[in-house]
């Protein structure tokens with residue numbers, strides 16, 4: 001088995017910096033002794049023995065099964081699509097259901113990438129279908145157009161739900177869908193007219209990744225559709241999801257629809273919810289995550305369900321590799337190091353080099369503050385945002401100068417053209433790496 005030794009870190013022995021002002025020890029090692037670290041790592045081995053020795057073969061088969069079970073339970077980078085693999089988020093699901101069922105509102109679910117919007121939308125859809133709603137799910141691409149997208153939705157609503165069609169009539173028997181009942185070119189008003197004729201069911205249209213649509217008229221048309229559907233008390237409700245810091249970023253320019261819309265922010269997972277995610281792995285692979293391991297994963301993942309799964313998965317694999325049924329803090333640390341290593345390796349070489357150089361190390365607290373400031377929504381942040389994260393004792397002018405230094409061509413940051421001065425990390429993966437590194441360094445302190 002591959003034993004993962006956790007080397008003592010030298011963080012505390014360096015007097016010039018406090019631990020949280022330096023990159024996590026693992027990154028220092030990666031950046032400064034790349035040849036060493038790959039040479040010292042043990043070579044890969046087969047997971048199971050091919051021998052006919054029944055007893056040890058049984059053990060190996062069992063272990064392999066548990067590994068596969070853990071991968072299936074936690075390893076997916078896909079959104080969760082059923083309740084069985086969905087952890088926590090009871091409040092969010094209850095709010096979403098109540099907004100749709102009790103208040104008959106349209107809902108906008110918003111939050112940063114990876115926080116679980118698509119998963120919530122899928123589990124909500126499953127729940128609504130059980131209650132006999134007709135749920136139509138569509139993921140928006142950058143090219144999305146209002147009429148093509150909504151014609152496709154109309155094509156999934158059977159004509160027998162139109163109030164002009166009598167049950168058992170030839171039209172009802174002949175099948176067909178709502179798309180046959182709409183003009184070739186239509187706008188939100190014509191569509192709302194048609195959709196308000198729906199009877200005998202309620203329809204929920206989910207527009208996932210709403211923020212990705214580039215066409216401004218798409219958003220204007222959707223706002224107009226929401227307004228018209230509400231005015232007509234139609235039996236159709238929209239659920240939009242998107243990466244945004246607040247509701248205004250997604251629908252802010254349409255004040256007339258605000259009272260018909262509920263905003264549902266997705267919060268970081270709580271410790272209890274992280275525990276629930278891990279419990280899915282525990283049940284599948286017959287493992288137990290120790291409290292210390294769970295705490296470590298919670299801290300480093302910063303409430304992201306994606307990172308919880310990733311680290312939970314690797315920590316479980318390390319434990320299984322050591323033939324241990326309990327995932328300890330050391331297994332957790334090994335997993336975090338593994339994740340940081342893979343993450344770093346996935347960045348372009350130039351970016352790795354940019355992070356490793358002395359200027360970046362000297363400005364580590366600033367870079368971490370920048371990553372925090374830009375961690376929600378579209379990733380852009382102002383000098384003020386960075387100042388808030390840095391805490392007291394920093395001058396705006398100095399911070400701006402330092403940020404600008406990282407915003408030269410091919411460097412870590414880029415500047416948004418026009419308007420207020422705003423920065424963003426050129427590679428989104430960099431801020432995640434910085435945040436995980438900061439959490440790791442804090443734990444080592």
Ligand SMILES: Nc1ncnc2c1ncn2[C@@H]1O[C@H](COP(=O)(O)OP(=O)(O)O)[C@@H](O)[C@H]1O
Pocket residue numbers: 076077078079080085086087088089111112113114115116117118119120277304305306307309
């Ligand atoms: N409630 C949850 N329980 C377990 N895993 C989750 C949950 N929500 C999200 N995840 C996991 O987190 C990752 C990101 O989720 P996703 O729904 O795609 O986020 P978003 O749409 O906000 O970018 C996925 O790998 C998904 O499996």
Ligand SMILES: [Mg+2]
Pocket residue numbers: 117118119208209
């Ligand atoms: Mg999504």
